[in-house]
Amino acid sequence: MITFSGVFKYYSSVAVLQDLSFNIEKGELVFITGPSGAGKTTLLKLIFGSEVPDEGTIKVENFDLSNIKHSEIPFLRRIVSFVFQDFRLRQDLTVFDNIALPLRVIGEKEKDIRQRVLDALKDVALRSKADNLVRTLSGGEQQKVAIARAIIINPHIVLADEPTGNLDPEASQDIMALFKRINAKGCSVVIATHNSELFKNTHYRVFSLKEGKIIQ
Amino acid sequence: MKRHIISAMKGLWINRWSTLLSMLSIGICFFIVTGVSLLLYNLELFTKKLSTKAAIVIYLKDGISESEISSITDQLKKSGVFSRLQYISKDEALKEMKNIIDPSMIQLIGYNPLSDTIEAFIKEESLQNIEEVIKKIKGFGSVDDIYYPAKIINGLKIIKVTLWNFALVVFCFLLLAVLFIIYATVKSFYWKKTEEIEILKLLGATPSYIRFPFLIEGGILGLGGALFATILMTVVYFVIHSRSFSEFLPAITTVAFPLEIFCVLPLFGIFFGMFSSFFALGRIKYQ
Numbered sequence: 017m018i019t020f021s022g023v024f025k026y027y028s029s030v031a032v033l034q035d036l037s038f039n040i041e042k043g044e045l046v047f048i049t050g051p052s053g054a055g056k057t058t059l060l061k062l063i064f065g066s067e068v069p070d071e072g073t074i075k076v077e078n079f080d081l082s083n084i085k086h087s088e089i090p091f092l093r094r095i096v097s098f099v100f101q102d103f104r105l106r107q108d109l110t111v112f113d114n115i116a117l118p119l120r121v122i123g124e125k126e127k128d129i130r131q132r133v134l135d136a137l138k139d140v141a142l143r144s145k146a147d148n149l150v151r152t153l154s155g156g157e158q159q160k161v162a163i164a165r166a167i168i169i170n171p172h173i174v175l176a177d178e179p180t181g182n183l184d185p186e187a188s189q190d191i192m193a194l195f196k197r198i199n200a201k202g203c204s205v206v207i208a209t210h211n212s213e214l215f216k217n218t219h220y221r222v223f224s225l226k227e228g229k230i231i232q
Numbered sequence: 233m234k235r236h237i238i239s240a241m242k243g244l245w246i247n248r249w250s251t252l253l254s255m256l257s258i259g260i261c262f263f264i265v266t267g268v269s270l271l272l273y274n275l276e277l278f279t280k281k282l283s284t285k286a287a288i289v290i291y292l293k294d295g296i297s298e299s300e301i302s303s304i305t306d307q308l309k310k311s312g313v314f315s316r317l318q319y320i321s322k323d324e325a326l327k328e329m330k331n332i333i334d335p336s337m338i339q340l341i342g343y344n345p346l347s348d349t350i351e352a353f354i355k356e357e358s359l360q361n362i363e364e365v366i367k368k369i370k371g372f373g374s375v376d377d378i379y380y381p382a383k384i385i386n387g388l389k390i391i392k393v394t395l396w397n398f399a400l401v402v403f404c405f406l407l408l409a410v411l412f413i414i415y416a417t418v419k420s421f422y423w424k425k426t427e428e429i430e431i432l433k434l435l436g437a438t439p440s441y442i443r444f445p446f447l448i449e450g451g452i453l454g455l456g457g458a459l460f461a462t463i464l465m466t467v468v469y470f471v472i473h474s475r476s477f478s479e480f481l482p483a484i485t486t487v488a489f490p491l492e493i494f495c496v497l498p499l500f501g502i503f504f505g506m507f508s509s510f511f512a513l514g515r516i517k518y519q
Contacts, residue, residue: 066519086439089518093436104431118435120235169436 017042017204018063023072025058032058033228045199047215048208050225056208060175064098065089097166101178103158105150111161112146118169136164156187163194173204180211240448243421254417258457261406263464266493268399274488275395279388289379290369292348300374308352313365316353322346347376414508418450439516446513447506454505458498
């Protein structure tokens with residue numbers, strides 16, 4: 017599903033990622049960990065098509081990300097969703113409209129959108145907040161909205177960059193439980209985090225990055 | 233489509249003052265362009281009318297026989313340059329003259345000083361070769377002289393060419409100004425929505441999805457400007473045709489005012505607005 021072969025990424029001649037080669041299978045949940053500046057976010061950006069590798073090849077399903085055209089990126093992002101640490105939600109819109117946004121982008125009909133958004137809100141236990149403005153929600157709730165928005169289009173892969181970075185331990189547990197539920201439905205999940213509590217005592221694969229290399 | 237229109241309308245409403253200002257500026261530019269176009273259009277009509285109404289008057293030599301007259305007439309007809317030929321004998325001309333001048337004056341001269349003439353009305357498409365045609369006719373043996381208001385027509389042609397050149401400069405300048413106004417307005421709208429657009433890109437929005445509301449905004453700006461110009465033109469039209477104005481300057485009512493302007497101008501405004509917006513947005517980048 018995701019294949020990295022000899023991938024290098026440089027930022028102004030400094031290697032951020034070096035010779036990365038790995039596979040992530042369909043339906044897998046993988047953690048990427050490492051200290052700040054290890055290259056976790058860059059790795060996720062490469063899978064999301066926001067960055068291009070300087071050397072090597074990256075394949076995500078049928079997309080060759082080393083040679084991807086600008087016009088193909090929107091279609092890649094309809095199978096790969098991203099959950100950000102800072103949520104990237106529209107603060108001026110309601111919870112409902114934020115979650116409906118990806119469906120509107122792909123041209124779904126309004127009557128279908130309503131039901132799907134309500135289902136997604138039920139999944140993240142925020143149905144009662146559908147009409148609230150996002151800016152009135154807590155950090156944990158906003159992250160749940162971001163996750164609901166990410167899964168509403170039934171992506172094949174969900175990427176999450178420090179999804180619990182701004183949350184208290186209880187909210188973090190909720191968010192992790194949510195990711196596990198998403199993964200249980202067959203969706204691949206890649207989570208970049210420096211919080212080892214999230215994957216301690218779990219059976220999931222963990223890639224440890226240090227100075228742009230996988231060390232474990 | 234409905235979503236894009238709503239989004240565009242919201243965008244314009246949020247920035248209503250800059251929208252209004254842009255529309256007024258575009259409107260003034262379009263008004264000047266339309267005014268100059270109308271001036272050119274009327275001048276073109278006037279030149280054509282004058283050219284075709286002004287006939288070449290061919291003065292024939294004295295004592296010319298009827299067979300010679302019909303031979304000249306045949307030759308003129310065969311040339312295919314004239315739409316109508318009218319022979320006026322010297323007696324008929326004298327009769328007409330008596331209507332204009334006091335007959336006693338003509339009696340004083342004691343003889344008919346006028347010549348037999350042929351009035352030849354030129355076809356519109358042959359106007360360009362008029363000098364050549366005149367030269368050819370002068371070569372006919374029985375032709376004494378030719379009168380053609382060349383100076384007036386040539387003068388008009390010079391004015392026309394000068395006005396066309398002036399109009400081209402005005403058009404280029406004003407259309408560039410309109411393009412720049414729409415470009416700057418739409419670009420500023422785009423910058424204000426940068427965060428929103430970045431989110432849309434993350435959610436898989438295609439470049440056309442991102443562009444569409446801005447194209448509509450540009451189209452509406454162009455349409456608004458064109459409608460403003462149309463309103464101003466309508467006011468000008470009614471002022472020209474008002475009683476007090478036509479009494480003051482009767483000739484002004486003969487100004488041709490093609491009503492097609494009222495359809496063409498808004499359509500042109502929409503098209504030009506969308507084109508300028510497209511230009512302003514440039515390439516949508518994802519990396």
